[in-house]
Amino acid sequence: MSHQVHAFEPPERFVAGTVGPPGERTFFLQARGGGRLVSVALEKVQVSLLAEKLEELLAEATRRFGVELSDTPAVVSDNEPLDTPVDEEFRVGTLGLAYDVDTATVVIEAIAAGETAEGELGDDDLDDDEESDDDEPDDDLDRLRVRLTPQAVRAFIDRARRVVAAGRPPCPLCGQPLDPAGHLCPRHNGYHR
Template sequence: MTHQVHAFEPPERFVAGTVGPPGERTFFLQARGGGRLVSVALEKVQVTLLAEKLEELLSEAQRRFGVDLPEAAPAVGDNEPLDTPVDEEFRVGTLGLAFDVDSATVVIEAIAVGETEVEVELGEADDDEDEDPDEPDDDLDRLRVRLTPEATRAFIERARRVVNAGRPPCPLCGQPLDPAGHLCPRHNGYHR
């Protein structure tokens, strides 16, 4: 069975977003460009880790290669909802990140769930590198996006806003507060 590689180099828009009410949200990465729209589902923790690792990757690119990084955008960036229809192409199992020194761009690759565990990989892109055909990920669908440092910074800011827009945490235990009530472990399961 053949796999699909959805490549956007660069996309017109690449964002993290959600569908559903807080507590029942489904998280998506969505890329649009060239008349195509691709949405892939992932977990909240994956969005959080992706934003953190992208920040680390930009810092490392600046340190090692002298890449000029944009300042964190003080103004509110892209707050538009996900483009419709939001049709899930696949569920993300692995996220790969790389910095392409030749083009000074960040490469993000979201790979469908397979036999491997959910992970985030950091690396440096090498266009001359041949992929091992025996790797199990070769038979999996993937979304590949190439972003400038400015677009990467905008993605990080939006991803953080999306993650933080959910249910507020309990001040005692840190677990999300449910609108229907919260059984806090710090109170031995009793309501306050």
């Protein structure tokens, strides 16, 4: 079975965004460049983890390789909605991150969800690309690969965190998301307040 690698090295735009109202949002990573537009769907927790792990990767690159990051991002904040049409290429199962010392760039790879056998990586796993390439379980899966400068990664992290935080507010008692009509809070034994 052949697979597609959607490579953007570098993209004109790479963002996390959503489609739909809070509570029914679908999360996407979207890359644009060279006249192409690729959107891949993923879970909210994957977007949150991606931002967290990218922050850790930048900190480690600074510590080990002396990557200099200014406090003010050189890239202007991107608050625009996702480009249309938002056509889902695939649903992300695995995310991989790497820092390329030669080009001083961060490589982000979103790999399509596929059937996984016991012991293989599945949905919501986040790799740091430090494992061996022997017997890769996802060699025949579609993937989106982007290469970003550390400044572009910082802008991506900021936007991803804003997108995740823009959802429904949490219940002050149980932490679950509040619907506009309220919710059955476990802390109230299922009764509405």
